[in-house]
Amino acid sequence: MKKIILFALILSYSYTLLSQTSLPSIELKNIDGEYIKIENTVEKDQVLVISLWATWCVPCINELDAIQEYYEDWQEETNFKLIAISIDNARTTSRVKPLVNGKEWEYEVLLDVNQDFKRALNANTVPYLVIVKNNKIVYSHSGYTPGSEIELYEKIKEIAQ
Amino acid sequence: MKKLKKLPNNFTMKKIILIALALFTFQAYSQEKNISGSFISNSQYYLDDNKTGDFNEDNRFRSNNYLKIDGNYNNFSIGIQLEGYAPQAILNYSPTFNKEIGLGNYYLNYKTKKLDITAGHFYEQFGNGLILRSWEDKELGINNALVGGRINYSPTKEIYLTALYGKQRAGFKLSDGEILGFNSEISLSDLFKLQKSTINFGFSAVSRIQEVENSVPEFTKNTNAYSGRLNISSGNIYSNIEYVLKNEDALVEFQNVKTDKLAEGNAFVFNTGYSKKGLGIDATFRRLENMNFFSDREQDGNVYNQQVVNYIPSLTKQHDYSLSNIYVYQAQPKLSFNPIGKAGEIGTQIDIYYNLKKGTLLGGKYGTKLALNYSTWYGLKANYDLVNRTYSSDFLGFGKKYFTDANIEIRKKWSKKWSSIITYTNLYYNKRYVEETVGEVNANIFILESTYKFSNKKSLRIEGQHLWTQDDKKNWWASTVELNLSPKVSFYATDMYNYGNELKKIHYYNFGGSYTKNNTRIALNYGRQRGGLLCVGGVCRVVPESTGFSLALNTSF
Numbered sequence: 001m002k003k004i005i006l007f008a009l010i011l012s013y014s015y016t017l018l019s020q021t022s023l024p025s026i027e028l029k030n031i032d033g034e035y036i037k038i039e040n041t042v043e044k045d046q047v048l049v050i051s052l053w054a055t056w057c058v059p060c061i062n063e064l065d066a067i068q069e070y071y072e073d074w075q076e077e078t079n080f081k082l083i084a085i086s087i088d089n090a091r092t093t094s095r096v097k098p099l100v101n102g103k104e105w106e107y108e109v110l111l112d113v114n115q116d117f118k119r120a121l122n123a124n125t126v127p128y129l130v131i132v133k134n135n136k137i138v139y140s141h142s143g144y145t146p147g148s149e150i151e152l153y154e155k156i157k158e159i160a161q
Numbered sequence: 162m163k164k165l166k167k168l169p170n171n172f173t174m175k176k177i178i179l180i181a182l183a184l185f186t187f188q189a190y191s192q193e194k195n196i197s198g199s200f201i202s203n204s205q206y207y208l209d210d211n212k213t214g215d216f217n218e219d220n221r222f223r224s225n226n227y228l229k230i231d232g233n234y235n236n237f238s239i240g241i242q243l244e245g246y247a248p249q250a251i252l253n254y255s256p257t258f259n260k261e262i263g264l265g266n267y268y269l270n271y272k273t274k275k276l277d278i279t280a281g282h283f284y285e286q287f288g289n290g291l292i293l294r295s296w297e298d299k300e301l302g303i304n305n306a307l308v309g310g311r312i313n314y315s316p317t318k319e320i321y322l323t324a325l326y327g328k329q330r331a332g333f334k335l336s337d338g339e340i341l342g343f344n345s346e347i348s349l350s351d352l353f354k355l356q357k358s359t360i361n362f363g364f365s366a367v368s369r370i371q372e373v374e375n376s377v378p379e380f381t382k383n384t385n386a387y388s389g390r391l392n393i394s395s396g397n398i399y400s401n402i403e404y405v406l407k408n409e410d411a412l413v414e415f416q417n418v419k420t421d422k423l424a425e426g427n428a429f430v431f432n433t434g435y436s437k438k439g440l441g442i443d444a445t446f447r448r449l450e451n452m453n454f455f456s457d458r459e460q461d462g463n464v465y466n467q468q469v470v471n472y473i474p475s476l477t478k479q480h481d482y483s484l485s486n487i488y489v490y491q492a493q494p495k496l497s498f499n500p501i502g503k504a505g506e507i508g509t510q511i512d513i514y515y516n517l518k519k520g521t522l523l524g525g526k527y528g529t530k531l532a533l534n535y536s537t538w539y540g541l542k543a544n545y546d547l548v549n550r551t552y553s554s555d556f557l558g559f560g561k562k563y564f565t566d567a568n569i570e571i572r573k574k575w576s577k578k579w580s581s582i583i584t585y586t587n588l589y590y591n592k593r594y595v596e597e598t599v600g601e602v603n604a605n606i607f608i609l610e611s612t613y614k615f616s617n618k619k620s621l622r623i624e625g626q627h628l629w630t631q632d633d634k635k636n637w638w639a640s641t642v643e644l645n646l647s648p649k650v651s652f653y654a655t656d657m658y659n660y661g662n663e664l665k666k667i668h669y670y671n672f673g674g675s676y677t678k679n680n681t682r683i684a685l686n687y688g689r690q691r692g693g694l695l696c697v698g699g700v701c702r703v704v705p706e707s708t709g710f711s712l713a714l715n716t717s718f
Binding site: 021022025032033034035055056057058065089090091092093094095097098099100101102103104113114115116119120121122123124125128139140141142143145146147148150151 | 195196197198199201229231233272284285286289290291294296297318321348351359361392394399401432434436437438439440441442443445472474475476479480481512513514515516530532572580582612614616617618619620622645647648651677679680681682715716717718
């Protein structure tokens with residue numbers, strides 16, 4: 001019982017820490033096998049959306065398909081950027097590149113084959129999405145329901161200002 | 162014969178408090194917030210069921226809890242994962258996890274531009290994982306993190322080197338075997354300043370060191386494995402090739418390590434693809450021979466997937482629907498003579514993705530997305546000498562057929578409000594060889610999923626599935642209704658029913674709801690789970706049928 005109380009105490013303490021965290025600095029390979037440092041791909045004050053997804057995750061693909069429909073228009077308006085990080089492991093990672101091209105996604109796609117980035121981000125499930133500005137995580141969200149991309153874009157606009 | 166180390170309980174407790182204190186002081190000194198973490202809790206309350214039987218084990222209520230906290234300051238980071246299985250871990254988790262609360266993982270890391278040093282627990286994968294992968298999957302009850310030290314060194318941006326030493330986690334204990342590993346990755350295209358193509362070369366070596374009691378005198382305790390890899394990508398075309406060699410190791414039969422029966426292992430993987438906007442093709446050929454690799458030899462083939470050194474997923478489509486997950490292929494890397502001779506597997510998988518453009522006849526107003534998948538897997542063609550426990554195999558010989566499936570998936574948006582996913586699967590599953598039981602299964606599966614959007618916040622998803630087969634448990638149907646009231650609240654009901662089975666017809670029904678706010682999600686479920694293989698990411702474990710309530714909570718901070 002003592003242990004459970006300690007557990008609860010640590011948990012509640014951790015909750016008092018809720019605020020902005022830095023984006024984990026982990027280099028990931030892109031689908032051509034080159035190492036990419038995420039913070040080097042964005043400009044100052046540019047809003048960056050990172051979506052963790054997998055080829056076997058139906059809601060993840062629904063979300064990225066849905067955003068793709070508006071991506072060009074939204075980018076013109078707010079100059080944000082989306083990086084789709086696949087958490088596919090060795091079983092399905094070879095499927096990422098043909099899927100991305102087959103679907104004509106215009107996102108930059110990176111591979112997190114042993115979930116190092118997912119773990120560092122403390123994401124539990126996919127889809128998991130974070131909004132980053134000047135290397136600080138300002139918003140995070142898990143799950144996707146049809147239409148929630150509209151709510152996401154409202155959030156992006158709010159943060160872009 | 163168990164040789165696992167056990168730490169005294171109070172020692173771990175002190176360690177937890179110490180690390181927690183260190184973390185908090187750390188936080189107090191740092192200028193900005195540099196602490197993050199997550200909390201996951203999965204609880205079950207098991208009920209008796211007049212259809213599938215009473216719950217006959219200890220503790221109807223069981224709960225798995227994970228609290229992970231990471232902190233960083235300048236170049237240092239530190240972290241812990243506390244795990245609590247109170248009063249006991251959920252059904253079919255390895256008993257090595259049964260502990261009310263314990264320190265699961267801890268690490269200290271120092272990182273600069275070129276150097277990255279970790280002490281404590283770490284996860285690592287060399288190449289595709291064929292000779293080394295340590296990872297965690299809470300749903301499957303796998304955490305084979307290495308405990309020890311690791312150094313990553315990147316002298317230039319073209320060269321990545323890793324050296325590591327450690328023992329794998331086995332629940333709250335450590336494996337008896339030691340692991341020594343080295344990995345290198347060199348970007349030849351950067352080195353030779355190639356503009357239009359990428360060429361990467363990789364080499365890894367892993368040594369597993371474990372004494373075996375009463376071994377024959379000439380037996381060596383080290384087993385070495387080597388992997389060489391080459392990735393080439395140029396324009397629309399890419400190729401990856403990997404060859405793995407595992408030195409002679411003892412044959413293991415039902416936890417018996419036979420140091421006088423030795424065999425070598427090897428693996429060969431070739432993957433190639435072509436992709437451009439609107440079209441992607443990917444094909445993989447893989448051959449595995451005697452590639453089981455465990456930290457502790459005696460654990461070879463254990464049902465909980467504990468202490469596995471390498472990662473050998475089945476290369477088949479990973480399904481998201483319930484009826485597609487009844488006959489799931491599992492990779493067959495193991496050498497065995499009993500009950501049937503098996504030395505490995507050989508086969509291929511092909512994927513094609515195609516986008517029918519908007520405004521064309523088949524594409525319609527919104528375009529249509531096609532995904533085709535085909536895979537076929539055979540045992541190695543080999544002659545087995547069952548008395549002497551030896552065999553000889555052909556490199557390109559196809560033996561018994563284990564599995565084959567063909568899948569077509571069509572994603573179609575009909576209007577602003579309606580969209581559908583249509584899936585058809587034809588499969589063959591050799592139960593006798595894959596599960597080492599009896600029978601073969603030929604089945605067809607058809608699935609229609611449609612989503613109706615009432616508004617940008619509210620939607621309804623309906624799923625109908627049917628599986629036709631004359632074999633095993635005969636025909637099934639399944640359906641799901643999911644109502645998303647808002648991005649925060651959703652409810653669902655599902656049922657699957659093997660109505661074709663004359664012996665035992667059972668409805669596997671589930672009802673539940675979830676509430677999501679930002680990155681916090683709470684889900685409550687009541688229902689009856691189908692027993693059988695639970696597969697996540699190509700790794701499967703057998704779970705019993707069970708009925709009851711489940712509560713899942715997860716959050717990040």
